[in-house]
Amino acid sequence: MxxxxxxxxxxxxxxxxxxxxxxxxxxxxxxxxxxxxxxxxxxxxxxxxxxxxxxxxxxxxxxxxxxxxxxxxxxxxxxxxxxxxxxxGPAVDPTLPSPDRPVGTVHPLTQILERIVGIFEKVGFTVASGPEVETEFFCFDALNTPPEHPARDLQDTYYMPDSTRFSNVSKHGEERYLLRTHTSSVQIRTMLKEKPPLRILSPGRTFRRDTADATHSANFHQIEGLYVDKGVKVTDLKAMLDHFARELLGKDAKVRFRPHFFPYTEPSFEVDFSAEHLGKVGKKWIEIMGCGMVDPAVFEAVGIDPEVYTGYAFGMGIERIAMIAYGVDDIRYFYQNDQRFLNQFA
Amino acid sequence: MLISLDWIKNYLPELRKSAEEIEEALTLIGFEVEGIERRGLVPLQHVVVGEVLEKAQHPNADRLSLCKVNVGTGTPAQIVCGARNFKVGDRVPVALPGAELPGGFVIKKTKLRDVDSEGMMCSARELGMGEDHSGLLILEQRPEIGTPVNEVFPEADTVFDVEVTPNRPDCLSHVGMARELAAFFGLERVSPVMRTAEASLSVSEGEALVDAVEIADAANCKYYSAYSIRGVKIAESPDWLKQRLETIGLRPINNVVDVTNFVLHEMGQPLHAFDAGKIRGRRIIVRAAREGEKITTLDEKARVLQPQHCVIADAERAMVIAGVMGSVDAEVDNSTTDVVLEAAWFHAPSIRKTSRGLILSTDSSYRFERGIDPTGVDVAARRAVDLILELAGGTLCKRVFHEGSCAIEPTVINVSPDFIRERCGFGPDDAGVKRCLEALELEVSETGSGRWQAKVPAFRQDLTRPIDLVEEFLRIHGTVKIPECAVENRAMLRSHAREYTFRREVTAYFRSRGFSEVYNYTLVSADSLKRPGDAEDPHPSLRLQNPISADGTHLRPSLIPGMVEVLRNNRSDGDASGCYFEWGRVYAEVGGQLVECIGLGFAVLDQSDRKSWLARQGVDFFTVKGMVADVLSLAGVTLPDAQYRLLNGCVYGQNGHFAVGGDLRKSPCRVELGMLDLKYTQRADINGRVYAASIAILPQILEKAPKAVRYAPFSHFPPSYKDLALVADAATSAAEVQRSLADAAKAVSGVDIQVERVRLFDVYQGKGLEDNQKSLAFSLTFRAQNETLTDARVNQAFETIQQTIEKRTPFRVRR
CATH class of the missing domain: 1.10.10 (Arc Repressor Mutant, subunit A)
Incomplete structure (x- = not known):
């Protein structure tokens, strides 16, 4: 047993x-x-x-x-x-590379746009949007641009044929459709829809009938700002752009206002920036944007009483800012989408 | 516009500022200086024209030559020279011993590498004439040997290239710019002295070179005056006048024509001089051109006119395109003895249209189309008469024609200094504000209680409103004096446009998946929208009225062709991700109207065959479809599976593998997606399959408030699963089968049992089925709200579903 x-x-x-x-x-x-x-x-x-x-x-x-x-x-x-x-499974060799795609890249123009929006967001600006196909009223008439203004010429602005109808781009009257030459049209649409006080940014794509070269592109991008309230003054505009220049280029950045002419602002200025690290561009002052106090005629066109409200507006080219910020010397690189270019902004 | 500093000093005798100070002043009062050029030669002693007689190698230096130069003294000078661009016989400027060149360099007799040198042959830079230092300044016009070099070149001057904004036509002249500088620097301004007194002229008495002047086109011509000058002697202009014109880039013609050009650039008023002998019928008529009327303008181009063009005609023919350019038929030439001088005010929009229509822009049309000073027309005419009489002789006939009127009401603006200070946010006391306005020649008078009346000078027609004076004050007071202020920060007033936050989310989504963002153009070529060889435009409604080139004739309907272009551009880069996305507008035609849509496109190059130490799965149609659903869900849009259908015959889509989802007539979006046509991608030199999608979303859908969420109670009891396979005709879509099954499942759901989910998990064709059949397998999830389901209850419900399918649908349950 x-x-x-x-x-x-x-x-x-x-x-x-x-x-x-x-x-x-x-x-x-x-x-x-x-x-x-x-x-x-x-x-x-x-x-x-x-x-x-x-x-x-x-x-x-x-x-x-x-x-x-x-x-x-x-x-x-x-x-x-x-x-x-x-x-x-067997132990891994942690030094082997991942075969998967790394994180993607965001286009430099988007990055600059985000940076600019971020700077103005801090002081209460928010983004408004509008169509890229616009009408003469929103792009010109409401912005105090007279009918014979050269910017409205067939030579300078793209138009759609007279017979074109858009179901989701509203017209004011019987005016023609065109490709917007600036994003100021968004300001008009916003002022017609919303009541002051207003603090908006209008970034987006714009078109001018230019032949493309190192500094001109078949389309480009702008960002504009608009502030409408009681008692807005030239000093407010200057303070805002001083803030912007310092945020964008550093504490040593300086801003210069040069009187200029735009139909939609009075007084109007072109704005130059200067900063230590911009020196290599070769000029002390670099033209960055246009700005001014909203012309009373614009307020009248959108039904805001210019006796009660004043405001300022400014606008700049996003490509131009990107070229200055990154040192890119040919605007066409932004549209060639070469991976080696895009990866530099990853 | 070119402005000569020397010229401007005629009107600002006290101007002592450097070119740099003037440049800064112009910039700060609103005239951007696009260039500064120093012209001519400063006075130099002992610099003469010399001719190279001999040129030999320097005995002790490879890079130097030893020359004998005739400088007009009888004995040739021996000069050592380092330049290489000259040859024997060339005439060059020679600085002789004793000369002091710009920059303080004094020339002496000297020895260079042990050889005597008695002077220096000069480059343009050494003479202070520009930056050219590439070699000697060769005097091609071969002036006399020994001539002092100052006699060869005009006097020194600084020329500013100034941008004048369209609101300031009053500054398109030297007097105009002088007014601005006088205001900014606080200088006295001097006007040209008039010798021809207005009082000596008559509108009705005395003789003239024409009998009548008539305005037959009053809409386009507001005022026309004609002065007759008899017995002029046409000749070359004196040096001072030729130099003035040459400095600002004009070619001198003869004394009379040069005077009209001089006065245009002095006062901004265009003038025209006719040879009176060429005016037929002794009449001048301002009229609309006749349909098809021909004229050969002074640029020797034959032009055909239309009635919207205004012309100056005699009894027979058009002599001048009004305000734009004269014709070869009436021009002043060497045989002219009698001159009729025109000074007129043409309607600005008319001149603009004519100039644009004929693609002919002149100094004259440029000023008329921006608007001249009506009160300056007669002044400019008298100035020109003075100069013609002075330079070409002749006598002015007593009778002058003045047709129409150039009288205008002066503008008076009511404004208060407080208003100006309020709009600026700062400012000096009343006197300081007033000083700025008065410097600009406004007449300011106080009307009591802090109110002012400002009378605007006639040349400033751009000033009409109080706000316009705010800018004038700022310009003269100085924008550099705007004080530093803090940004007044207020609370957020509104939300970002949803489109913008949606874009941020989309960008983050694609970036996290390894996609690179790209930007393509909105305008595309017709060729990119059609198959090679196709004649017809597939999207005529998207065509622009006025494209500038064949590259961009149409608004883009899809982002896919752009994606293919990006893949093509990166095809030789083995490290490229092959994954791209783009955000941008796309356009579609819906029911005869266009719609602008938010466009979102992406493409993936299948790289599953790429060498890798660890294999990964490739992409396919459903990878793309899943991503489309993800992106749409960020926009709050769901596109049901049943809304997808194959799209065959698409230019860039592969038949059988490319689909369209949604329809903008009914849904808020339309998607095209799938494998791109292999021949299409091969034509773009892309190896491998490309999967891509282009999504069009109506922007207005984003502005809809998101659906409010309400919590629904859910069961705490376990689920029960059942699988079943349905056999259907092979052509039937999965969505149709799924819907039938879901309907049947819904029918059995009630209080005590619910079918929570019907999930397709297998598709089968082949053995066990007929050729034209397929089998779709589904997994059903059963659950009850308040209890654990029994097998019996589940089986009963499952059986009912199967019976419903068999009875009510064309599908068979595979048992």
Missing amino acids: DEQLKEIIERARGQAGEIANRGGFEAFKASFVGPQGSFTALRKQLGTIPKEQRPEYGKRINEAKDQLEAVFAEVNERLEGMELAALI
């Missing part, structure tokens, strides 16, 4: 190391504790043992059972380890 139990345990221990998978494990267990198993057979003999020897025999059987189960547990643990290892 003892001999047989001993032999079973030893056999179990002997075979345990050879078991490589769950199927083998089940067969292995069955060969001992299954219905036909050798250990089951010994247990069944318990009934044939004389009554007085039974406790002792039972005790031996139980000891052997514990030992078998210990063997099974050991095998089980070993198999679980193998299974986990198979799931985990």
Whole structure:
């Protein structure tokens, strides 16, 4: 009896190391504790043992059972380890490169736009939007640009044929559709829709009928700002652009106002910036933008009382700012989309 | 516009500022200086014209030559020279010993590498005439040997190239610019002295070179005057006059014509001189041109006129395109003895239209179309008469024709110094404000209680409103004096346009997926929209009225061709990501009208065959479709699967692999997506498959308030799953099968059981099915709100669904 139990345990221990998978494990267990198993057979003999020897025999059987189960547990643990290892796979070489695409790039014009919006956001400006196909009223008439103004010529502005109709670009009267030459049209649409006080930015694509070269592009981008409130003064405009210059170019940036002429502002200025690190452009002052106090005629065109409200407006070319900020010397690079160019702004 | 400093000093005798100071002044009062050029020669002693007689190698220096130069003294001078651009026989400026060149360089007899040198042959820069130092200044016109060089070149002058904004026609002259500088520097301004007294002239008595002047086109000509000068002698102009004109880039013609040009640039009033002998019928008529009337202008171009053009005609023919250019038929030439001088005021828009229509812009038309000073017309005429009499002789006939009127009401602006200070946010006391306005020749009078009346001089027709005086004050007071102020920061007043925040989200989405943002042009060529060889324009309604080149004739309907262009441009870059996206407007025709849409495009070049140490899965149609759904969801738009259909025959889409989703007539967006036509991409030299999409979203959909969210209670009990496969005709869309199944599932849902989800997980064609059949397998999720479902309840519902399908749809349950 003892001999047989001993032999079973030893056999179990002997075979345990050879078991490589769950199927083998089940067969292995069955060969001992299954219905036909050798250990089951010994247990069944318990009934044939004389009554007085039974406790002792039972005790031996139980000891052997514990030992078998210990063997099974050991095998089980070993198999679980193998299974986990198979799931985990071999150790990686953490120095290998990822085969996946790295994060993408945001176009430099978008980045500059975001930077400019960010600077004005801080002082309460938010973005307004409007269509790129505009009408003469929103692009010119409402901006105090007389009908014979050269900017309205077929030579300088793209027009759609007279028969064109847009279902989602509203007209004021029977004026023609054109491709907007500036984003000031958004200011007009916003002033017609919303009531002052207003503090908006209008970034977006604009078109002039120019032949493309290093500084002219078939289309370009502008961002304009408009502030309308009671008691807005020239000093407010200057303070805002001083803030902008310092945020954009650093604390040493300076701003110069040169009187100029725009139909939609009075007084009007062109604005030059100067800053230490702009020196390499070769000039002390660099023209950055145009600005001025909103002309009373513009307020009248949109139904805002110029006796009550005053305001300022400013506008700049996004490409121009990007060229200055990044030192890009040809505007066409922004539209060639060369990956080596785009990656530089990642 | 070119402005000569020397000329301007005629009217500002006290002007003692340097060119740099004047440049800064002009800039700060609103006249951008686009260039400064120093012309002519400062007075130089001992610099003469010499001729190179001999040129030999310097015995001790490779780079120097040893020359003998005739400087007109009888004995040739021996000069060592380092320049190489000259040859024997050339005439050059020679600085002789004793000369002091600009910059203080004094010439002495000297030895250069042990050889005597008796002077220096000069470059343009050494004479202070520009920057050219590439070699000697060769005097091609071969002036006399020994002539002092100052006799060869005009006197020194500084010429400013000034940008004059369109609102300031009064500054398109030397007197005009002098007024501005006088105001800024606070200088006395001197006007040209008039010798021809107005009183000596008559409008009705005495003789004249013509019998009648008539304005038959009063709409285009407000005033016309004609002066007759008899017995002039046409000759070359004196040097001072020729030099004035040459300095500002004009070619002298003869004394009479030069005077008219001089007065134009002095006072800004264009004038015209006729040879009286060429005026037929002794009549001058200002009239509309006849349809098809021909004229050969002074630039020797034959031009055909239209009735909208105004001409100055005699009894027979047009002699001048009014205010623009004269004809060769009536010009003053060497045989002219009698001259009729025209001084007129033409309607600005008419001249502008004529000039643009004929593509003919002249100094005259430029000034008329911006608006001349009507009160200056007669003044300029008398100035020109003075100069003609002085330079060409002759006598002025007593009778002068004045037709029409150039009288204008003076503008008076009521303004207060407080208003000016309020709009500026700062400012000096009343006297300081007044000083600025008076410097600009406004007459300011006080009308009590802090109010002023400002009478505007006639040449400033741009000043009409109080706000205009704010700018004038600032210009003269100085924008540099605007004080530093703090930005008044107020609370946020409104939200960003949703379009802008949507764009930010989209950009972040694509960037995080490894896409590079690109910018393409909105205007595209007709060729990019059609197949090579196709004649027809597929998008005639998107065509511009006035494209500038064939590259950009149409508004773009899709962003896909641009994406292909980007892939093409980066095709040779093995490291390029092959993944690009663009944000920009696209245009579509819907029901006969155009719509402007927010456009979003992206493209992925399938690079699954690219060498990599670790294989990754490639892209396919459904990669793109998934991304489209992501982007649309950022816009709050859902495009149901059933709204997609294959789009065959698209220029750039691969048949069977390219689809369209949505319809702008009914849905807020339209999407084209899928594999691009392989031949199309191959024509762009792209290897491999390209998957791309172009999404058009109506901007107005973004302004819709987002749907309000209401929480719905959800079950806390476990779900139960059942799978089933439906056999359908192979041509049936998955969406149709799905919908039938979803309908059937919905029918069994009730209080005690719900079908939460019907998910397609397998598509099968092949063994076990007929050739024209396919099997779609779905997984159904059952759940009850308030209890754990029993198998019996689930089976019952599942059985009902299957029976509904079999009874009500053409599909068969595969058991």
